[in-house]
Amino acid sequence: MTVPGFRTYWTAATIGAFGSSVTVIAIQVLIVSVLDASATEVGLIRAAQLLPYLLLGLVVGALVDRMRRKPVLVWSNVLLAATLLVIPALWALDRLSLWAVAVVLFLFGTLNVIEFAALQSFLPRLVPRSELLAANARLDQSETVAQTTGPVVGGGLVSLLGAPWAVLVDAVSYLVSAVLIARVPIDEPPPRPTTTRLRQEIIEGVRWIYLHKTLAPLAWSTHVWFLGNSMAATVLVPFALRSLGLSPLTYGIALALAGVGGLLGALLATRLGHSYGAGRIVLLGRLLTMAAWAVVALAPAASAGATLSSSFFAIAAGQLLLGLGMGVENANEMGYWQANTPDEVQGRVNATRRSANRTIAVAGAVVGGLLADLVGFRPTLWLAVAVFAVASAILALSPFRSARH
Secondary structure (H helix, E strand, O other), rough: OOOOHHHHHHHHHHHHHHHHHHHHHHHHHHHHHHHHHHHHHHHHHHHOHHHHHHHHHHHHHHHHHOOOHHHHHHHHHHHHHHHHHHHHHHHHHOOOHHHHHHHHHHHHHHHHHHHHHHHHHHHHOOOOOHHHHHHHHHHHHHHHHHHHHHHHHHHHHHHHHOOOHOHHHHHHHHHHHHHHOOOOOOOOOOOOOOOOHHHHHHHHHOOOHHHOOHHHHHHHHHHHHHHHHHHHHHHHHHHHHHHHHOHHHHHHHHHHHHHHHHHHHHHHHHHHHHOHHHHHHHHHHHHHHHHHHHHOOOOHHHOOOHHHHHHHHHHHHHHHHHHHOOOOHHHHHHHHHHHOHHHHHHHHHHHHHHHHHHHHHHHHHHHHHHHHHHHHHHHHHHHHHHHHHHHEEEEEEEEHHHOOO
């Protein structure tokens, strides 16, 4: 791809993905092993990071549509770095607690709302719409490479330095991303004059999504997917570290297999999307996700006499399958959304659907944590598998299954 500025943007996204994959491990270990959170507390802290999407998402999307998107991206990355620096600072002062982490993650989530609304709306201005599938596939490829190496490095850094200090890697990555994005050459149109109220603009974005023939079922299926994924992801950390006895390093290695599968899926995504259509490939991704979490739910329990290696390989296999499904699906889903959404509503559409996804994820995190404490980790994982089946059925029974790029 020879689009001016895309390589710089791609590099910024890759560095940011690497830093974030390290922080995923660091925050999870910090909450579960260092601060000794229960499954319910894990769910509540995860909900704190996602709650800003419920509170601010719709407003942020409408505001982003009124602005140039590049400056929003630059400053949101700078502020994200500053927010993450609070965690090692509090740790050094011996003031870090579960509730302090929850507050930091709430602020971090607020800035993520702003960054994502600008990020997904910026790419269609940088890349021609005919190239959006290929551009998203390349972004997915580099992100999955980062996800492959990041958890391993993150697990090693956590073991070597401690979870609070490993977060510094992500803070630095956000600063580097801000510098690179500032260098992307793009002539954005001036902010459009506003003749309607903010409330009316928000309603226009919501209508565009939920009255569209193919985008509406895709949106609803994705909402359900986020419910299941948040339930499963909330349970995975204590399930792997406590029930199965994985160390932070072996857990990080298992998570890295998702990156391997994701890279393979991303490499295939463009060819599969053009050959079979966005609808069929996104549906395939949904089905693979359902199968992946079923494999995780079947991981042998250490207390039942299984060896650590058998538990590890079950989690790793599930993560590999999960990454493969998300790899083939994501570029096709994102490319279809961006290509079928007018520029003037990109910010609202991206923020609206992400806000709905994250709002449902908040509920999934809380429900997953509560169910894990009430009925156990494994039954909760099987309930998540059932939720993924519903998400797949919504697409299979809708016009989106025949959608093409």
